[in-house]
Amino acid sequence: MQHVYIDQLKDKIGSEVTLKGWLYNSRSSGKLVFLQLRDGTGIVQCVVFKGSDEDVFERAKSLGQESSIIVTGTVKEDSRSPIGVELDVTGLEVLQNVHDYPITPKEHGTEFLMDNRHLWIRSKKQHAVLKVRHTIIKAVRDYFDGQGFTLADTPIFTPAACEGTTTLFEVDYFGDEKAYLTQSGQLYNEATAMSLGKTYAFGPTFRAEKSKTRRHLTEFWMVEPEVAYANYEDMMDLGEGLILFIVERVLNDRRLELETLERDISKLEAITSPFPRLHYDDAVKMLQEGYDMERRHPAGEGEDSGKVPVFQQRFEWGGDFGSPDETYLSNQFGKPVWVHHFPAAIKGFYFEVDKDRPECALGIDLLAPEGYGEIIGGGERASSLEYLEQQLKHHGLPQETFEWYLDLRRYGSVPHAGFGMGIERTVAWMCGIEHVRETIPFPRMLYRLRP
Amino acid sequence: MQHVYIDQLKDKIGSEVTLKGWLYNSRSSGKLVFLQLRDGTGIVQCVVFKGSDEDVFERAKSLGQESSIIVTGTVKEDSRSPIGVELDVTGLEVLQNVHDYPITPKEHGTEFLMDNRHLWIRSKKQHAVLKVRHTIIKAVRDYFDGQGFTLADTPIFTPAACEGTTTLFEVDYFGDEKAYLTQSGQLYNEATAMSLGKTYAFGPTFRAEKSKTRRHLTEFWMVEPEVAYANYEDMMDLGEGLILFIVERVLNDRRLELETLERDISKLEAITSPFPRLHYDDAVKMLQEGYDMERRHPAGEGEDSGKVPVFQQRFEWGGDFGSPDETYLSNQFGKPVWVHHFPAAIKGFYFEVDKDRPECALGIDLLAPEGYGEIIGGGERASSLEYLEQQLKHHGLPQETFEWYLDLRRYGSVPHAGFGMGIERTVAWMCGIEHVRETIPFPRMLYRLRP
Numbered sequence: 001m002q003h004v005y006i007d008q009l010k011d012k013i014g015s016e017v018t019l020k021g022w023l024y025n026s027r028s029s030g031k032l033v034f035l036q037l038r039d040g041t042g043i044v045q046c047v048v049f050k051g052s053d054e055d056v057f058e059r060a061k062s063l064g065q066e067s068s069i070i071v072t073g074t075v076k077e078d079s080r081s082p083i084g085v086e087l088d089v090t091g092l093e094v095l096q097n098v099h100d101y102p103i104t105p106k107e108h109g110t111e112f113l114m115d116n117r118h119l120w121i122r123s124k125k126q127h128a129v130l131k132v133r134h135t136i137i138k139a140v141r142d143y144f145d146g147q148g149f150t151l152a153d154t155p156i157f158t159p160a161a162c163e164g165t166t167t168l169f170e171v172d173y174f175g176d177e178k179a180y181l182t183q184s185g186q187l188y189n190e191a192t193a194m195s196l197g198k199t200y201a202f203g204p205t206f207r208a209e210k211s212k213t214r215r216h217l218t219e220f221w222m223v224e225p226e227v228a229y230a231n232y233e234d235m236m237d238l239g240e241g242l243i244l245f246i247v248e249r250v251l252n253d254r255r256l257e258l259e260t261l262e263r264d265i266s267k268l269e270a271i272t273s274p275f276p277r278l279h280y281d282d283a284v285k286m287l288q289e290g291y292d293m294e295r296r297h298p299a300g301e302g303e304d305s306g307k308v309p310v311f312q313q314r315f316e317w318g319g320d321f322g323s324p325d326e327t328y329l330s331n332q333f334g335k336p337v338w339v340h341h342f343p344a345a346i347k348g349f350y351f352e353v354d355k356d357r358p359e360c361a362l363g364i365d366l367l368a369p370e371g372y373g374e375i376i377g378g379g380e381r382a383s384s385l386e387y388l389e390q391q392l393k394h395h396g397l398p399q400e401t402f403e404w405y406l407d408l409r410r411y412g413s414v415p416h417a418g419f420g421m422g423i424e425r426t427v428a429w430m431c432g433i434e435h436v437r438e439t440i441p442f443p444r445m446l447y448r449l450r451p
Numbered sequence: 452m453q454h455v456y457i458d459q460l461k462d463k464i465g466s467e468v469t470l471k472g473w474l475y476n477s478r479s480s481g482k483l484v485f486l487q488l489r490d491g492t493g494i495v496q497c498v499v500f501k502g503s504d505e506d507v508f509e510r511a512k513s514l515g516q517e518s519s520i521i522v523t524g525t526v527k528e529d530s531r532s533p534i535g536v537e538l539d540v541t542g543l544e545v546l547q548n549v550h551d552y553p554i555t556p557k558e559h560g561t562e563f564l565m566d567n568r569h570l571w572i573r574s575k576k577q578h579a580v581l582k583v584r585h586t587i588i589k590a591v592r593d594y595f596d597g598q599g600f601t602l603a604d605t606p607i608f609t610p611a612a613c614e615g616t617t618t619l620f621e622v623d624y625f626g627d628e629k630a631y632l633t634q635s636g637q638l639y640n641e642a643t644a645m646s647l648g649k650t651y652a653f654g655p656t657f658r659a660e661k662s663k664t665r666r667h668l669t670e671f672w673m674v675e676p677e678v679a680y681a682n683y684e685d686m687m688d689l690g691e692g693l694i695l696f697i698v699e700r701v702l703n704d705r706r707l708e709l710e711t712l713e714r715d716i717s718k719l720e721a722i723t724s725p726f727p728r729l730h731y732d733d734a735v736k737m738l739q740e741g742y743d744m745e746r747r748h749p750a751g752e753g754e755d756s757g758k759v760p761v762f763q764q765r766f767e768w769g770g771d772f773g774s775p776d777e778t779y780l781s782n783q784f785g786k787p788v789w790v791h792h793f794p795a796a797i798k799g800f801y802f803e804v805d806k807d808r809p810e811c812a813l814g815i816d817l818l819a820p821e822g823y824g825e826i827i828g829g830g831e832r833a834s835s836l837e838y839l840e841q842q843l844k845h846h847g848l849p850q851e852t853f854e855w856y857l858d859l860r861r862y863g864s865v866p867h868a869g870f871g872m873g874i875e876r877t878v879a880w881m882c883g884i885e886h887v888r889e890t891i892p893f894p895r896m897l898y899r900l901r902p
Contacts, residue, residue, distance in 0.1 A: 003680070005599065005648065020680040022645070022863045040648020040679065041599065068863040070680075096864050118642040118855045119862060127646055134602045141592065148456065148492065151585045155893040156607075156655050156670055159900050171632070172621050173669075174659065179900055181622070191569040191902075192892055194473070195578055197456065197491020203655060204607050208625065218624075219607055228491065229454075229471040229521075404569045404902035411570060412473045412519040413547050441643055442606040449610050449630055451642075451855035 001072050001091075006042035009085045012075045016090065019044070022122070023067045023098075025105070026060075033060040035089070037071055042256075043124070045078075046071050046087040056092045065104070066122070068095040082256065117442055118451050128257035129438055132250060133427045137202075139249040140223050140421075143242050144200045149225060152192040154185030154201040159401065167207045169218075181206035184420060187350070187405050189226035190381060193416055194408055200225040212446050214435040215323075215373055217424055219444040226418030232352075232362040232380040235417045236338050239366055239376045240275050242421065243336055247271045250430050263432040267370060270334055277338040280317075280360065283329055287315035290328055320346045327371040340364045340379075349391040352380040352415075364419065372429040378419020385409040452523050452542075457493035460536045463526045467541065470495070473573070474518045474549075476556070477511075484511040486540070488522055493707075494575070496529075497522050497538040507543045516555070517573070519546040533707065568893055569902045579708035580889055583701060584878045588653075590700040591674050591872075594693050595651045600676060603643035605636030605652040610852065618658045620669075632657035635871060638801070638856050640677035641832060644867055645859055651676040663897050665886040666774075666824055668875060670895040677869030683803075683813040683831040686868045687789050690817055690827045691726050693872065694787055698722045701881050714883040718821060721785055728789040731768075731811065734780055738766035741779050771797045778822040791815045791830075800842040803831040803866075815870065823880040829870020836860040 001018040009017070021039030028034070031050040036043055048060040063069065072091035077084065103119055113120045120126055144151075157171065157179040173179040185201035192199045202223040209216050225238060247268055250258070258265055278286070291311040298309070310324050321329070321339075330337050344353050344361040351361035363379035382388050385406060392399050399406070427439035437443040442451065452469040460468070472490030479485070482501040487494055499511040514520065523542035528535065554570055564571045571577055595602075608622065608630040624630040636652035643650045653674045660667050676689060698719055701709070709716055729737070742762040749760070761775050772780070772790075781788050795804050795812040802812035817827035833839050836857060843850050850857070878890035888894040893902065 007599070020865070021648070022865075040601070040644075040646065040650075066863040068865045098862050101862050116855075116858075118639075118858060121643060121646040130603055130643075130647065131601060137602055138592075138596060141589075145589060148458070150491070150582060151588055152581055152892045153655075153672065155895055156657075157895045157900060170623050173900060174661070174897060177900065188569075188893055192572060192581075193491075195491065195572040196581065197472070199491075204604075206607075210625070221604065404567075407567075407569060411549050411552050412517040414471070414473075414519045441603045442639055444606055444608045446625060449608060449624060449628065451610075 006037070006039050006044045006083070008041075009044060009075050009087075010083065013077050013085060014075065016072065016074050017087075018070060018072045018091075019046070019087065020070045021068075023063050023065060023069055024124075025065065026063060028061055033057060035060060035063070035069075035071070037069070037087075038122070038127075040127075042083055044083060044085065044087055045081060046073060046089050048089040048092070052090065056089065059092055059094055060089070063094065063097055064099040064101065066101040066119075067098045069093065070095065082259075114437065114443075114448060115450070121441060124260055126438065128254075128260040129427065129431050129433065130441065131257050132254050132261075132431050133423070133439060135250055135253050136246055136427055136430060137221075137423065139246045140242065140423075141202065143245045144223075144225060147198070149198045149200050150192075150196040152189070152196060152199045152201060153203050154182065154188035154192075154224075156182050156203070156206075158182050167209050169206050169208045183207055184222070185224050186226070186418065186420065189224055189418055190405070190408055190416060193226040193228045193418070194412065194414070197229075198225070198227050210446060213323075214437075215425060215428075217436055217440065217443055217445055220436075220440070221423040222420045223423065224418060224420040226416065228414050228416045230380075230417045231415060232340060232364050232378075232417050235378055235380075235419050236275075236277060236340070236364055239364070239378075239419055239421070240273060240336075240338075243271065243275075243366070243376075244273060246426065246430070258431075261431050261433065263430075267432070268430065271336065271369075275336045275338055275366070276333050277340060278329070280339055280341045280343065283321075283339045284315060284317050286329060286332065287311070287325055291315065318343050318345065321365075321374075323371075323373055326367045326373045330367040330369045330371070334369055336369060336375075337367050338364055339367065347379075349395040349397060350381050350388070352382045362417075368425070368429045370429065370432070372425055375425045375429065376419050376421045378417065380415065380417040383409060383413045383415050385413070457488070457490050457495045457534070459492075460495060460526050460538075461534065464528050464536060465526065467523065467525050468538075469521060469523045469542075470497075470538065471521050472519075474514050474516060474520055475575075476516065477514060479512055484508060486511060486514070486520075486522070488520070488538075489573070489578075493534055495534060495536065495538055496532060497524060497540050499540040499543070503541065507540065510543055510545055511540070514545065514548055515550040515552065517552040517570075518549045520544065521546065533710075565888065565894075565899060566901070572892060575711055577889065579705075579711040580878065580882050580884065581892065582708050583705050583712075583882050584874070584890060586700055586704050587697055587878055587881060588672075588874065590697045591693065591874075592653065594696045595674075595676060598649070600649045600651050601643075601647040603640070603647060603650045603652060604654050605633065605639035605643075605675075607633050607654070607657075609633050618660050620657050620659050634658055635673070636675050637677070637869065637871065640675055640869055641856070641859055641867060644677040644679045644869070645863065645865070648680075649676070649678050661897060664774075665888075666876060668887055668891065668894055668896055671887075671891070672874040673871045674874065675869060675871040677867065679865050679867045681831075681868045682866060683791060683815050683829075683868050686829055686831075686870050687726075687728060687791070687815055690815070690829075690870055690872070691724060691787075691789075694722065694726075694817070694827075695724060697877065697881070709882075712882050712884065714881075718883070719881065722787065722820075726787050726789055726817070727784050728791060729780070731790055731792045731794065734772075734790045735766060735768050737780060737783065738762070738776055742766065769794050769796065772816075772825075774822075774824055777818045777824045781818040781820045781822070785820055787820060787826075788818050789815055790818065798830075800846040800848060801832050801839065803833045813868075819876070819880045821880065821883070823876055826876045826880065827870050827872045829868065831866065831868040834860060834864045834866050836864070
């Protein structure tokens with residue numbers, strides 16, 4: 001008998017086929033047993049009729065959740081099914097009849113589910129998130145490959161930090177040497193961009209952040225394009241195109257999964273070009289106006305009763321956005337919003353600055369709507385050797401460690417720019433889920449290293 | 452003026468365009484300067500004629516290797532050019548005129564080149580290797596995505612070892628906790644395969660191997676498919692299809708780069724289906740016959756004068772192949788060769804064994820031709836809980852650490868199989884280069900953590 005997958009069934013109507021999978025759920029009513037079979041590509045209802053084979057019927061009735069089974073039957077059109085078909089069972093082979101599967105349809109606590117992450121990923125919603133993640137990663141790669149970018153993955157073991165030293169994981173590298181796990185491939189991307197022109201790295205990155213928020217993992221995946229002869233505005237174009245490409249793919253290919261996740265699809269359909277581009281100065285004004293408005297109409301009075309105040313204090317020029325600031329800004333637009341020209345003082349040593357206003361770095365951030373925060377960060381890199389040498393001193397970084405990086409300015413320096421996009425936050429946003437821990441097969445966090 | 456890339460020039464014949472890049476090489480003869488310009492997508496000859504603009508001519512003559520320049524000119528068909536076109540220069544902007552670029556066309560030592568890896572990747576051959584690497588990685592992903600596999604990346608931080616504990620990198624995970632860097636995603640892949648049916652992980656893996664060979668890196672990329680309801684023979688089919696897919700892509704898309712690398716393309720064209728499949732018993736016989744033959748016709752006599760003996764000693768059943776054994780076996784066929792049914796005693800605790808000969812594990816290895824060694828390793832996984840519990844004891848592994856893995860056999864256990872393919876060895880083989888250190892942008896080895 002021909003082994004087929006559930007996602008192929010709609011082309012097999014009338015045929016007898018064999019499915020291999022696991023029992024997701026079942027119920028029986030008199031002379032019928034309804035088996036919900038999953039095989040990784042979908043879930044299909046398999047109907048066992050007592051009259052056709054008593055033995056198969058009894059075996060079907062006895063099965064517990066997650067039993068591994070091989071089912072043979074005839075594919076029947078069924079308009080009530082989400083996938084348009086069901087199976088009339090003629091044969092059933094039981095590989096393992098399971099009766100104590102720990103994750104039952106009842107509610108479980110998060111810790112319990114995370115401890116059983118190796119099983120939890122079989123659940124309908126978790127499965128849907130992983131399928132969306134797959135589609136997003138493929139979309140990202142297709143987008144860059146389709147635009148002539150060359151993948152050049154950067155090293156995980158690094159001798160130096162890129163984004164500050166407080167959140168570095170240290171590795172014992174053969175006895176007396178120390179290595180650090182990469183926090184960003186950017187510095188290396190700048191080197192490969194000088195070889196390949198348009199390049200991207202796409203791998204895991206690591207931050208030993210002690211913060212326990214719904215947006216942080218210690219191990220997360222990031223895609224980082226870098227382009228020679230490009231400026232920060234080119235990067236806003238590139239990043240905007242990337243987000244639109246991802247949204248379109250997810251809406252096209254993962255409609256069923258978004259429904260499973262009860263995602264408000266209209267929110268994704270609202271993501272259209274162009275994205276607003278906000279100078280940091282204007283973002284600050286917007287936040288200050290928000291604060292002033294809130295003071296004039298304090299929360300908890302009249303119609304606003306029950307509303308929690310957004311702002312703890314008035315935002316001042318020079319500060320870095322916190323989560324509430326990011327959420328407030330993106331809420332003004334209902335689509336992703338770019339902020340550019342951040343204060344140089346709060347940005348990395350490698351940023352190019354505005355020639356007319358050197359206190360402004362040519363940095364860009366993309367804030368996702370619905371409170372998902374910053375999902376892209378990047379900008380234009382300084383191309384002057386002298387400026388970078390000053391900056392290293394200013395940031396207290398040892399020039400010796402960065403000599404190779406300075407070589408990129410000694411030998412054929414060109415304007416260039418790039419950014420990084422976090423995959424887990426993007427997946428969380430597309431799926432509309434609360435916490436990034438559900439966006440990766442096996443999340444790693446402050447207190448979570450297992451399974 | 453329209454900025455175009457060199458790989459687009461053949462569609463621009465007759466047009467005036469602007470190229471942005473670096474000077475790869477130059478020569479002048481009387482009234483002409485020939486600039487070899489590279490921009491990451493290729494190299495094109497730009498011809499400057501003294502008569503057309505004296506000023507541009509003088510500037511062009513003064514340029515050193517790796518100067519960053521923006522060149523404007525008219526695209527002209529030229530049959531002598533490897534890319535079919537050259538540029539008649541009308542304008543030249545010099546961003547940085549470089550005169551002390553450390554990597555000159557003369558020969559440099561390997562250590563010097565590795566210390567300057569951030570610049571070395573701009574060289575023609577290194578650039579070609581990176582382009583082939585990109586194409587191979589894309590081919591791998593397209594192959595699995597096209598066959599209904601779902602990408603599900605496995606964690607880098609792991610609490611336990613999969614492939615033995617002597618080559619683990621240890622990470623300080625928030626004070627008192629220890630984490631290890633993954634050596635293989637396999638155990639986690641087995642969990643995701645039970646959710647997704649057909650899955651693959653593709654990321655960096657780490658081995659703290661103290662061996663300094665041309666086949667080892669401490670940080671290398673591996674693709675690892677895993678399939679529920681599959682056996683070891685299915686994995687030989689899957690792996691063979693993968694290799695054929697890669698070879699075809701590289702031959703189609705990277706012909707120019709293979710020529711740059713002086714790769715013997717006929718060796719790649721000889722890689723056709725089917726690959727020989729050798730039972731370990733027969734591989735042992737072949738090695739023993741080789742040894743016996745060598746003893747009857749010792750090296751260094753008559754026609755064989757100067758030949759180095761392959762075998763140090765007669766291979767005995769139960770042993771693991773060394774590099775010379777792998778090379779000898781693959782040399783018998785001139786194409787990749789599968790070996791299966793390895794002695795269970797030399798394989799991991801998780802292997803399924805042959806029911807009729809329990810001393811044989813259902814493991815498979817693919818040996819690449821031309822001495823590139825094992826590039827695929829995998830097989831069928833044990834599905835019985837009792838057997839795995841025994842195996843953990845037998846291997847001296849703490850059952851507690853593997854309880855989550857044993858859950859996969861408690862709840863819906865099914866036959867399943869998978870493998871891992873090392874990217875760097877595959878790139879080395881396709882490119883025909885000696886050492887894996889040139890197959891990755893920034894290699895990490897025993898004594899190499901920089902740049």
